[in-house]
Amino acid sequence: MTGIEGIPLAFLMVAVVLALFCVGYVAVARRVRNSGAFYSYIARGLGKPLGVGASFVGVVAYGMMQIGTYGALGPATAALVQEKTGVSLPWWAIALVAWVFVAVMGVNRVELNGRVLAVALIAEVVLVVVYDLVDLAHPFHGHLSVATLSPHSLAGGGLGVALAIAVTGFIGFEAAAVFSEESRDSDRTVPVATYLSLAFMVVLYMGSAWAMSVAIGPANLHHAAQQQGTNLPFTIVAQHLGSNLLVDLGQVLFISSLLAAALSYHSTTARYLFALGRERVLPGVLGRTGVHSMAPVYASLTQSAAGLLVIAAYAVTGADPLVKLFFWGGTVGGFGVLLLITGTSIAIIGFLHRHPQSETIWQRGIAPVLASAGLIVVVYLILDNFSGLLGVAPTSPLRWALPGMFGLLAVAGLVWALILRSTRRQVYAAIGLGALASDLSGYATPVPTASATTAARSSTR
DSSP, X not given: OOOOTTHHHHHHHHHHHHHHHHHHXXXXXXXXXXXXXXXXXXXXXXXXXXXXXXHHHHHHHHHHHHHHTHHHHHHHHHHXXXXXXXXXXXXXXXXXXXXXXXXXXXXXXXXXXXXXXXXXXXXXXXXXXXXXXXXXXXXGGGOOOOGGGSGGGGTTTTHHHHHHHHHHHHTTTTHHHHTGGGSTTHHHHHHHHHHHHHHHHHHHHHHHHHHHHHHHOGGGHHHHHHHHGGGHHHHHHHTTOSOSHHHHHHHHHHHHHHHHHHHHHHXXXXXXXXXXXXXXXXXXXXXXXXXXXXXXXXXXXXXXXXXXXXXXXXXXXXOOXXXXXXXXXXXXXXXXXXXXXXXXXXXXXXXXXXXXXXXXXIIIXXXXXXXXXXXXXXXXXXXXXXXXXHTOOTTOTHHHHHHHXXXXXXXXXXXXXXXXXXXXXXXXXXTTOGGGHHHHHSOOOOOOOHHXXXXXXXXXX
């Protein structure tokens, strides 16, 4: 917990910008079905070299967020187990159990992953709503304060940090397009899922942040957050309930939400690797799918291997998993995804300008331009406050090195694309084309489409 008063307003501000982004995003998603999503849109809108550069950023950014969740899941679970049983477990042992679960789920059908995530989400949302009602029923000094919804709540240098937290919270709203090749009737389901996800998130996040400020008092947020950290929501509710049942359940569901996030980010990262492997931008083995599951098996195993190496490295070195794995991984990875969204927004303008169809001027021009401008401002504000986000001194090399890493990745991808253009013209020509890539590259690769999944199921009956 940060204790920044203006978090509810920051969620609303970011949601408005992302809603504008979605206008052009879903318009392009209807025409470009590719597991690489952002990568393929940038390749189509800004050129293949920039598309490959963006793909490198995407793989690392989503991968950091996915692996980073183990840094919170392990310590949180270990603390709960010790509190309830007295048994002390190392965080990395619990992280490895979670890693096994994610690795196994990652090579299974997308429908199975979806069911697991849906069950976890429903339980978490129900409990969050209950927590919010408890908070609102017990306002600080009996007064329902709306101070955290005022622009003044973001004064004092907290705007960049608040926006970064909001951006990280919204990551995942864009995931429907990543699964467009595996979904039925993607022309309808992708836009609906994208808009509903964004609307659901803003109501839940903004409402919960405001309810918490009502219960504890806006002026007390910072001190309470410093004292309680991630336990603050549970501490507030515990003060007003005669039973600890909801508090204990909340802690369990907090852990399950981290596990669900790990699985979700894992699936997204694997599909980016799959898209690059299918087009032979990366080794072709990454573009192979399971015979029956049609999941991107080798791409998923690659991400699992990366996660195992990171957990092992942190366990051996004794580095702080909560700060240097979870917090830094989420912060830096989230910034990378924001850069990807910003690049995609600009690419959408180029794509829809060069390939206009039935889109209105609002869809192909006004909304994408406004979204791009808003996203650039958000990027600047976050970058300007990056040392505060990391908790390091403004003079620390990490303040520029960590976000600057994405610039190096983009350049590396761009250079690799230019090498492909000179040495493997068929592969270069297929960049960003998704399922059509095999026709140009000369390679045949199974594609995880809904029809293919249905066929695989039929063969097992």
